[in-house]
Amino acid sequence: MEFLDLVKNRYSCRKFCDKNVEEEKLLQILEAGRLAPTAMNHQPLKIFVVKSAQSLEKLRGITRMAYNAPVVLMVCYDKDLCYRALNYNDEHECGDMDASIVTTTMMMQATELGLNTLWARGFNAVEIARGFELPENLKVSCLLDVGYADPIEGGPSPRHPVRKEMGELVEEL
Template sequence: MDFLQLVKDRYSVRKFSDRKVEQEKLDLILEAGRVAPTAVNYQPQRILVLSSEENLAKLKSCTIYHFHAPMALLVCYDATASWKRSYDQADMGMVDASIVTTHMMLQAAELGLGTTWVGHFDPEAIRTAFHIPDFLIPAALLPLGYPREDCHPHPLHEKRYDREHTVFFDSFEGIKEGKTPEK
């Protein structure tokens, strides 16, 4: 599959089968995250693999968006290791964690696995449940597994603006404020 086709076909899986993810596939997904680019190559990502029944139960107490996946990857970044932009000290850790998450999400799709990027979780509940130190910032949760047979892309999956709505050449002249796709 070529890359553009992969990103078009990949969708958020919200129904997972009970089938376990093979270690070889998990290793490839984690490797995709390891080699993802990060600001100044500081590699501040820290990934917690949640696969035990005990940890999956803890996860359910932190978010309703776990989708009963057989495992999840909690992507954090180390705020003491992430690069800070010199102009305003903006921390690039969230950007780095997002790039890492995207790489893992796409690798999973190529392997026939499903994911959903979850940002709706209680960070303090996550910290408490998994004993996460203060210098690690939870950025994304990636439920991971095989899609159930009755799982399909959301009806809005293919609804996209024309490129002219999101891409501008040389100037933002004529850009409109706050318009989002109609649901």
């Protein structure tokens, strides 16, 4: 599949079927995340694979953003390891951006493998960190729900194909 077709076909799935994600596909998704770029190549990420019934139940008790996906990748960054841009009088910590790049890379790999995903950040990260007893240096950045879409209810939102025109987004200076 051409990359732009992959981007056009990917959508946020909010209803997954019961089919498990094959281990070899999950490993490919995680490898894509491992290879994704990060600021100054610091690689401050930690990805927790949530797929046991007990862990999924715990996560779903904290946030609805896990939906019914058979696998949820909890993407965190280590605030002590992430690159901090301290020059240019514009201090900026790159952990969330690194996590977003890694998550997007994994999301696109999952799509290429015929899986569906939901990239989520509508949750209380502190509650998730507390619920999973994560160390204080790890910050939960986002969740990536992974699985196969329910054939009846798992399709894209009606908002999915709505896009601004290029001229509304891009301007040459």
